[in-house]
Amino acid sequence: MFYDVVIIGGGSAGLTAGLYAKRGGMKTLIIESLVAGGQINLTGEVENFPGFLSISGYELTSKMLDQCTAIGVDFIYDEVTEMSLIGEEKVVKTKNETYQTKAVILGMGARPRSMGIANEEKYIGGGLSYCAHCDGNFFKGKDVVVVGGGNTALTDALYLSNICKTVYLVHRRDEFRGNKILSDKLKEKSNIILKLNAVPKAIIGKNKIEGFTITNKITNQDEDLTIEGLFVAVGTIPNNNLIKESVMLSESGFIITNENMETNVNLVYGAGDIRAKPLRQVVTACSDGATAAADIIGKVI
């Protein structure tokens, strides 16, 4: 089957790319392996997508999917197993079919790295979040923990310090991986309490988080922090397995693009969380998808 553009990944980047590509007159296919919407489905209420005071992640992406299919975007659930991206005719193989296309948009997303402690996943939606910008507002005036020492953890702690009563920043070393300018800012915030050389041990609470146990690596002492929110910011893992050999990636494995979302391979684009960029949000994923599709339109039809 032949398409003008094949979009891999039906998250908010892929769905927006599909919308713009089809409206621009391209024969468009989106291939999604699991659930349309991607990571945003992990978020209960989205309160920072313009136009909606509050909407569930599931509802928001359902609307995006409906909008795509209503205008004639082909959307299929299948798993891409192989891609040949070099040359004029690109080939995308799935478990069930082979597609030829002039252009490919890679929107396979990324997943948050977990802390690796017992039952972590059980508390998603019960106080544990991988996205401070998405969920911070639910913890207004409450005590929370941020885990991590990179730029995400530092910006999350600063962001939450304006919303929450106390923010404990738990980091496993005594130096931050994140920028000095951010770590200096942390020290100016009286409601951010640093817990350094400390590793996560256990979450306290039956179904909802009531506390968090950390272990000091120097003294080997445990400490229980009474909190309601736990923000995990220990890195993001790009879903790059299929493209490791074909597209230029950053040191941490994210796709490097220019401002038009073009990769180093002609008519192959990166969009959304899989792309190297500073802010991974639905709104920036949508922006990437629109930008990529708009750039392709003038080149393939």
Ligand code: NAP
């Ligand atoms: P990151 O830089 O990889 O940092 C992850 C942090 O989590 C590190 O401090 C690491 O500790 C810690 N960690 C990893 N596994 C852990 C575990 N199991 N338990 C406890 N701690 C653990 O990830 P990131 O902060 O998400 O940043 C990703 C990229 O996006 C970076 O390039 C960053 O600069 C960029 N970014 C930029 C901005 C900005 O410019 N404003 C904002 C956000 C992100 P160690 O340090 O000990 O390894």
